[in-house]
Amino acid sequence: MSRQPDESRRSERARQAIHAATAELLASTSYDAITIEKIAAQAGVGKQTIYRWWPSKAAIIVDVWAEVIAPRAAFPDTGDLEADLRAQLTRMLDVLVEPVLGLNYMAVIADSQRDERLAADLSARIFAPRIADTKDRLRLAQAAGQMRDDVDVDTVADLLYGGIFFRSLFRLVPLDRTQPDALVAALIRGIGPLR
Template sequence: MSEETAGRRGRGRRPAAEVRAAVLAAAGRILLQDGMQAVTFDRVAMEAGSSKTTLYKWWPSPGVLAAEAYFAQSRRALEFPATGDLRADLITQLRAFVRWLREEGAEKPVSELLGAAQMDASLAQAWSESYALPRRELARERLRLALRQGQLREDADLDIIVDQLWGACYHRLLVLRVPFDESLVERLVDQALYGSAPHGGGSS
């Protein structure tokens, strides 16, 4: 009898997808509430109603689990709109990102995850594959749509735009360690879209 059948009958093991979702949800809650050090296999297994053996089978370390859980938690908060107005959509998404960091509990775990990733190759890979690259691709998809609609120059460098917008937030959070809030967002977006050149052309 399959795990799925056993789950439907209320006996035996739950389907693997259900267990994985419960584990990620539990790990995400713990990460945002108490930080990365609190994400242990013991605690996550207890709160998810799973076994530590299952966690060891799916994740090589609690840090790797925390990275994937972070992406799962952030997905709903950081959906990317596509209303047809690129500037408005970028402002909406970047404001949500800043709120996620500064007001909704993600600032501490992000700092901890990225700090730990400097010394842990498996965590660095998990962060890149589970969060950073998928998030970057979502932004690139929105910018590619704007490019097709003629809202960006044909030679616009989409990766540089992404770096300017989200990279500025990470720079202030992790390198400069200075306060920032949603008031930064419109200035970042306008700088990325319109640059610093005088209106109407280049140098005289």
């Protein structure tokens, strides 16, 4: 049986070289054209070193993102719920809209549909923290009376992010930065008739 390697002996130099190479490729190359062989070559690293520490190329990418994104700005909280949600969605759109990076972003999410480990990794390290922030903000709003307290914050998060992702996924309508306004407005006021 194959042993799991000894973390304490891991080469920091190699880890960084792989991160750097992956980041570079992510910005310039389409997801399918990014191969483990290319990452290894560009990083000046043996393939085995990659396979020793990561189960797939998508896992490397998640790793890179986690490191880059981790220290990003927290969920905005100006006291105005609608403005804050709008700001947050816009921030997200800014990433999805970038030509190469945005597609690669979606491609990793795509791969996660076929790879359970990756899905778990992606959720835990990229999405879960942000969604947790979102829910915190929503609960604050509930406490402040800016949001009904008979709606489930999970549901709201799904609607909020889902609305953006759906457009991004299917591109039936071109992406544009005014979208969040309409989305958030509809969500806050509801689509039902005025009561």
